[in-house]
Amino acid sequence: MGGLAPVTTTASSAWQTPDATQPQNDGRRKRPSTKHNAHAALSPAPRSQLLHSDIAAMLAALLTCTVGVWAWHGGVSGFSKGWAPAATSLTQLSGIAASLAGLVGVALVARPKSVERAYGLDQLFVWHRYLGETMAIALGIHVAAGIVEWAQGGAGYASSIADVTGRQPYMAGATVGAALVAIVTLTSLRSIRRRFSYETWYFLHLTAYFALVVSFSHEIVSGGDFARDTVARWVWIALHLGVIAALVCSRFTPSIRAVMRPLRVRSVHRIADDTCTIVLAGNELKSMRAEAGQFFMLRPLRRDLWWQTHPFSLGAAPATGGLEFSIKARGDASAAIASLPKGSLVAVEGPFGICTPEVAAGRKLVFIAGGIGIAPIRALMQRLEAGTEPVLLYRARRDVDLVHLDELRSLAAANGGRVLTLVGPSASLANHDPFGAASLRDAVPDIAERVAVMCGPERMLFAARRGLIDVGVSNLDIHYERPWW
Amino acid sequence: MRSSDRPASLSRRALPAVALAGLSGFILTQLDRPASNAIGTRTTGIKHGVTPTTANGSGANGPGQQLGTTIPATPACSGATVTGPAVDTRWGPVQVTAILRADGAPCSADAPVTPSDRNRSIEINQQAVPMIDQEIPAQGVNFDSISGATVTSDGYRQSLQALLDGQRG
Numbered sequence: 001m002g003g004l005a006p007v008t009t010t011a012s013s014a015w016q017t018p019d020a021t022q023p024q025n026d027g028r029r030k031r032p033s034t035k036h037n038a039h040a041a042l043s044p045a046p047r048s049q050l051l052h053s054d055i056a057a058m059l060a061a062l063l064t065c066t067v068g069v070w071a072w073h074g075g076v077s078g079f080s081k082g083w084a085p086a087a088t089s090l091t092q093l094s095g096i097a098a099s100l101a102g103l104v105g106v107a108l109v110a111r112p113k114s115v116e117r118a119y120g121l122d123q124l125f126v127w128h129r130y131l132g133e134t135m136a137i138a139l140g141i142h143v144a145a146g147i148v149e150w151a152q153g154g155a156g157y158a159s160s161i162a163d164v165t166g167r168q169p170y171m172a173g174a175t176v177g178a179a180l181v182a183i184v185t186l187t188s189l190r191s192i193r194r195r196f197s198y199e200t201w202y203f204l205h206l207t208a209y210f211a212l213v214v215s216f217s218h219e220i221v222s223g224g225d226f227a228r229d230t231v232a233r234w235v236w237i238a239l240h241l242g243v244i245a246a247l248v249c250s251r252f253t254p255s256i257r258a259v260m261r262p263l264r265v266r267s268v269h270r271i272a273d274d275t276c277t278i279v280l281a282g283n284e285l286k287s288m289r290a291e292a293g294q295f296f297m298l299r300p301l302r303r304d305l306w307w308q309t310h311p312f313s314l315g316a317a318p319a320t321g322g323l324e325f326s327i328k329a330r331g332d333a334s335a336a337i338a339s340l341p342k343g344s345l346v347a348v349e350g351p352f353g354i355c356t357p358e359v360a361a362g363r364k365l366v367f368i369a370g371g372i373g374i375a376p377i378r379a380l381m382q383r384l385e386a387g388t389e390p391v392l393l394y395r396a397r398r399d400v401d402l403v404h405l406d407e408l409r410s411l412a413a414a415n416g417g418r419v420l421t422l423v424g425p426s427a428s429l430a431n432h433d434p435f436g437a438a439s440l441r442d443a444v445p446d447i448a449e450r451v452a453v454m455c456g457p458e459r460m461l462f463a464a465r466r467g468l469i470d471v472g473v474s475n476l477d478i479h480y481e482r483p484w485w
Numbered sequence: 486m487r488s489s490d491r492p493a494s495l496s497r498r499a500l501p502a503v504a505l506a507g508l509s510g511f512i513l514t515q516l517d518r519p520a521s522n523a524i525g526t527r528t529t530g531i532k533h534g535v536t537p538t539t540a541n542g543s544g545a546n547g548p549g550q551q552l553g554t555t556i557p558a559t560p561a562c563s564g565a566t567v568t569g570p571a572v573d574t575r576w577g578p579v580q581v582t583a584i585l586r587a588d589g590a591p592c593s594a595d596a597p598v599t600p601s602d603r604n605r606s607i608e609i610n611q612q613a614v615p616m617i618d619q620e621i622p623a624q625g626v627n628f629d630s631i632s633g634a635t636v637t638s639d640g641y642r643q644s645l646q647a648l649l650d651g652q653r654g
Contacts, residue, residue: 159632163632166515166516166517166518166519167518167632172514172517175516176510176512176516179509180509197493200501203502204501204502207505207506214509214513307495307499332493
C-alpha cells in the first residue's frame with residue numbers, strides 16, 4: 001500500500017474512489033468548459049486512405065530501385081569472389097542502405113499527412129529513430145568497408161584513408177557528412193540527449209540535412225551503381241527530389257500557413273498552482289479540423305518564443321469557440337506559454353495523433369491518465385458514446401494535481417462509468433505496483449474486455465501497458481501517444 | 486513557474502548547431518584537395534580513344550585480350566607501335582602498347598588491356614589510364630603512380646618496362 005495514499009476502502013486495491021468532499025482545485029464550478037456546447041464541434045480530419053499494403057508496396061518499390069539495382073549490377077556475386085570484391089559489394093550495399101534509411105527517415109519527419117493520419121505522429125518518430133540508428137550502423141559499415149576496399153588497391157591504409165577523406169573528388173563532403181551523422185546520432189542517444197535542452201538538440205539534429213546534402217555528390221560520382229547506370233542515377237536523384245518535395249509540402253508549408261493564420265489567446269485559467277487551461281480562438285478555427293484526443297504544435301508568435309514549437313494535447317473537445325489546452329508549467333517553454341497575456345498570437349499547427357473517440361469502436365473503455373496526461377482523456381470523455389461505461393484510473397503525484405475531477409466524475413457517471421484515483425509520489429508506492437495485473441483487476445474487474453486509452457509520462461505508460469497485457473487486454477486495444485521529445 | 490529564469494534565447498540555443506555547421510564547412514574545404522594525379526580529377530580534356538591512331542585493333546572486347554589501341558600519334562611522335570607483354574596484376578592483366586623515339590624512350594603509350602572483371606576496376610582504369618598516358622612523353626617509365634590506381638600504375642609500368650627491355654635486347 002502506498003504510504004502517502006489517502007485512506008482506502010479496500011485493502012487489496014491501490015485505486016480508490018475519490019472522496020466527493022475532497023477539496024479540489026478546480027472548485028470553480030462555473031468553469032467555462034460547458035461554454036463549448038454553445039459552439040459547433042470541429043469536424044474531424046478525414047481518415048487516411050492509406051493501407052498497410054500501400055506502405056509495403058512503397059517499401060518494396062524503394063528496395064527494388066536501390067538494393068535491387070545493386071544486385072542487378074552484380075553486388076551479390078561480389079561476395080563470392082574473394083575479399084576485395086566482397087569489400088566493394090559491402091561498401092556499395094551499406095552505402096545504399098544508409099542513404100535509403102536516411103531518406104525514408106527524413107520523409108517520415110516531413111509528416112506526410114496520409115501516413116500521419118494512419119499511424120500517428122508518435123509512430124512516425126519511433127520509425128524515424130529506428131531508421132536513424134540503422135543509418136548510423138550502415139554508415140559505419142560503409143566507411144570501414146570503403147577504406148578496406150580502397151586499401152586493396154595497394155596504397156596502404158594511411159594513404160587510402162587520405163584518399164577517401166578528401167584526395168578523391170567529392171569525398172571531403174562524404175567525410176563531413178559521415179561525421180555529422182555520427183554527431184547527430186550520438187546526441188540522440190538518450191543518455192546524451194538528456195544533457196541538452198530540447199531546442200539545442202533539435203538545432204543540432206537539423207545539421208543532418210547538411211550531411212545529406214554534402215554527401216550526395218559522392219554517391220552519384222563514386223557510387224558504382226549510380227555512376228555508371230544512367231537510369232539508376234536518375235531514379236536515385238528523383239528519390240531525393242521527392243523527399244525534398246515532401247518536406248516542402250508537408251513540413252514547411254503547414255508551418256508557414258500556421259504562422260500566417262494564427263489564433264489568439266482568448267482566456268487563461270489557473271486550475272492548480274502550476275497548471276493552467278488556455279483557450280485559443282479566432283476566425284481561422286472555422287476552417288480547422290480536429291478531434292478530441294488529438295494534439296497541436298503551438299508556436300507563440302512573440303519576439304523571444306517564435307522559434308520554438310511545443311506539442312500540447314487538446315484539453316477539451318475542439319469546437320469553433322476555441323481550442324482548450326491544459327498546460328502544466330514543467331519547463332521554460334510551458335511556463336512561458338501558460339503566462340501568455342490575453343490576445344497573444346499563437347501559431348497552431350495540426351492536428352496530430354490518432355487516439356480519437358473512434359478507437360472505442362463501440363466497446364467499453366478504460367482510461368489511464370497520469371498527471372497532466374488527463375488533458376486529452378478529458379477531451380475524449382467529453383465525446384463519449386453511450387455504452388462505453390468508462391472507468392478512469394487517474395494517477396497523480398499530489399492531490400492538487402487531480403484537476404477537473406468533478407467534471408470528469410460527472411462525465412463518467414453520465415455514461416455509466418466511474419473515476420478512480422491514486423495519489424502519492426511513485427517512490428512511496430514502490431512495493432505496490434498500481435499498474436500490476438492484480439491492482440488493475442481489482443480496480444476494474446472486467447478490464448480484459450475493455451479498450452484502454454492512456455496518456456501520461458512514459459514510465460507510467462509502459463508500466464500500465466505491461467499490466468494491461470498481463471490481465472489479457474490485446475495489444476491492439478491499447479491506445480496511447482508516446483511522448484517522443 | 487520560475488520567473489527568475491528568462492526564456493532561453495534563440496542565439497544561445499542555435500549556437501552549437503551553427504558552430505557545428507560552420508566547422509563542418511571549414512573542414513570540408515580543408516579536406517577537399519583532390520590530388521592532381523588522383524583518379525577522378527577531370528582536369529584535362531583527354532578523351533580516351535578519339536585521337537587518330539597508328540596502330541589499331543578491333544573486335545570483341547574480352548577481358549585481357551583486346552588491343553583496341555589508340556595511341557596518339559603526332560608529328561613529333563610517330564613510328565612503329567610496339568606491344569609489351571600482358572602483366573598479371575591482382576585485378577587482372579595490364580598490357581601496354583607504345584611508340585618509341587629514336588633513343589628508345591616511349592613518346593606515347595596506352596594500355597588497351599586493363600583489368601575488367603570488376604566494375605570498380607573498369608571505373609578506375611577509365612580514368613587512370615589516360616592520366617598515365619599523359620605522363621609518359623615527359624616522364625617515361627618512371628611516371629608517377631596514380632593515387633587510387635596503384636595496381637594499374639604498377640602493371641602499366643611493368644608492362645612498359647618489359648616492352649622497353651624487349652626493344653633494347
